[in-house]
Amino acid sequence: xxxxxxxxLRHHLGIYLFLLPAVGFFLVFSxxxxxxxxxxxxxxxxxxxxxxxxxxxNYSQVLHDPVVGTSLVNALFYxxxxxxxxxxxxLLVAIGLDRPMRGRGALRLMYYIPVITSWVVxxxxxxxxxxxxxxxxxxxxxxxxxxxxxxxxLANRYSALTVAAILGGWKxxxxxxxxxxxxxxxxxxxxxESAAIDGAGKWKQFWSVTLPMIRGxxxxxxxxxxxxxxxVFISVFxxxxxxxxxxxxxxLVWMYQQAFSNLEFGYAAAFSWIITAIIIVFTVIxxxxxxxxxxxxx
Amino acid sequence: MHSSKSRKARFLIFGLLALVMVFPFYYMLVLSFTxxxxxxxxxxxxxxxxxxxxxxxxxxxxxxxQLYFLHSLWVSVVSTVLGTLIACAAAFAISRxxxxxxxxxYVIFLGSMMVPSMTFILPQFKEMEHLHxxxxxxxxxxxxxxxxxxxxxxxxxxFFDDIPKEIEDAVIIDGGGKxxxxxxxxxxxxxxxxxxxxLFNFMGGWDDYTLALTFINDPHKWTLPIALQLFQGQHTxxxxxxxxxxxxxxxxxxxxxxxxxxxxxxGLMAGAVKG
Numbered sequence: 001x002x003x004x005x006x007x008x009l010r011h012h013l014g015i016y017l018f019l020l021p022a023v024g025f026f027l028v029f030s031x032x033x034x035x036x037x038x039x040x041x042x043x044x045x046x047x048x049x050x051x052x053x054x055x056x057x058n059y060s061q062v063l064h065d066p067v068v069g070t071s072l073v074n075a076l077f078y079x080x081x082x083x084x085x086x087x088x089x090x091l092l093v094a095i096g097l098d099r100p101m102r103g104r105g106a107l108r109l110m111y112y113i114p115v116i117t118s119w120v121v122x123x124x125x126x127x128x129x130x131x132x133x134x135x136x137x138x139x140x141x142x143x144x145x146x147x148x149x150x151x152x153x154l155a156n157r158y159s160a161l162t163v164a165a166i167l168g169g170w171k172x173x174x175x176x177x178x179x180x181x182x183x184x185x186x187x188x189x190x191x192x193e194s195a196a197i198d199g200a201g202k203w204k205q206f207w208s209v210t211l212p213m214i215r216g217x218x219x220x221x222x223x224x225x226x227x228x229x230x231x232v233f234i235s236v237f238x239x240x241x242x243x244x245x246x247x248x249x250x251x252l253v254w255m256y257q258q259a260f261s262n263l264e265f266g267y268a269a270a271f272s273w274i275i276t277a278i279i280i281v282f283t284v285i286x287x288x289x290x291x292x293x294x295x296x297x298x
Numbered sequence: 299m300h301s302s303k304s305r306k307a308r309f310l311i312f313g314l315l316a317l318v319m320v321f322p323f324y325y326m327l328v329l330s331f332t333x334x335x336x337x338x339x340x341x342x343x344x345x346x347x348x349x350x351x352x353x354x355x356x357x358x359x360x361x362x363x364q365l366y367f368l369h370s371l372w373v374s375v376v377s378t379v380l381g382t383l384i385a386c387a388a389a390f391a392i393s394r395x396x397x398x399x400x401x402x403x404y405v406i407f408l409g410s411m412m413v414p415s416m417t418f419i420l421p422q423f424k425e426m427e428h429l430h431x432x433x434x435x436x437x438x439x440x441x442x443x444x445x446x447x448x449x450x451x452x453x454x455x456x457f458f459d460d461i462p463k464e465i466e467d468a469v470i471i472d473g474g475g476k477x478x479x480x481x482x483x484x485x486x487x488x489x490x491x492x493x494x495x496x497l498f499n500f501m502g503g504w505d506d507y508t509l510a511l512t513f514i515n516d517p518h519k520w521t522l523p524i525a526l527q528l529f530q531g532q533h534t535x536x537x538x539x540x541x542x543x544x545x546x547x548x549x550x551x552x553x554x555x556x557x558x559x560x561x562x563x564x565g566l567m568a569g570a571v572k573g
Contacts, residue, residue: 040421089315117323120547125322128329135342227412233508
């Protein structure tokens, strides 16, 4: 009995040794900060002196801040522009590059390069491409007579957000493509063959075979992209910093500036929890939209 | 006949679209090899005119660029080695053994991946302040290490799960312990997937902007992405040099990606299917 217990103990100790470093790092740099952040959101952080408990004061300040409203509307705009770009083009490219053909690997890589490039580099690059005076985008638009004069992209709210959203969309197409490619591997060729025998064209096959078969992948991509859209940070931070007059603020940029420029740590912590809550709500909504409905169908 | 025709059309369509996708990089490359003034010309020049290395020389030699390059290399290499090994050990334990708390650890790791990384930054800043790790590259790399553990654990657990149980039994019959099993069998067998984890972890550190911006204020300790952005702020019109510096930052990742393309794409897809 004792021998068996001791053996079990040794067995467990051996296993825990493998886990110890990972759990240690997790406790120090993830779990503790999360609790700390929660406590922080209920306190004020004076520059000197010790923090004081202020109840829901920070939360009510966030909810009454007009910049927060602007930032959330802007995040929605960013989401509505950038997420469809990534889903539609990502899926299109994945379907196009799913079957074998010459140069397939190289083409996949070309779509994937923006994904593996750092945000700072692509943001600086887009800042240049969308420059008012010598940017190539204005040159193209004016050469094609789509615009009369040079557009000051980053000086106005929705044009600046459009630049950020195009950047985010472009950067993410390759990621969506890769996930969709993985999903497409699970679709048996026989299904297409039998659909073709039934006389279904390419378009019909896409709606009746491909889409239903990759429903899970589609859901995963959508959830991840929506989460990502609410967390847009580096591009907007570098492109406009939320300016002019906080019109181009997005949630995380405003949160970051409140903490590190205005030293409102309590406010920023409360705001970060509100953002987390919003993301959770959106994710739950998507679970509801994508809920399996096969019971009636089958 | 028909099929080869449609294949050609497919190649043409997705080839053209791919060219549009990489056009910004082509343009960046051209500008990095042409004198600074031509970046400010209107209409824009799409072809390289006076090819020159001068932007690269200037970028590499000025503004402590080499120092920042070394800093970035140090923080990303050390955190990748630490984080990947630690995560592999944890993934091995979770994948191979039953023990008390197994499910709990796995669920908590997965759950933490759902929390926006920005939520961690404020308390981490205060924590680093208390630990006197602000303005420290080693402090920064510990945060990177911690950040990569949950996802790498999740990814590697998936790969370890696929390694057949019989191999494990053979090791145990031969009298090998958990340690032997981990180093001699599991790690070598998971090598192709390990490439994916290593590259992505490395990229996390190499490309990081936000954490370095937050935890490092001392200009002598900057990393490359921070330096790049601040170069641009200081020399708003020196685009040739900025893009040369950008190419130097981007190139290592792209080269590694091309070299290990097959492994990475397979690893990515396996990870995606399980996700």
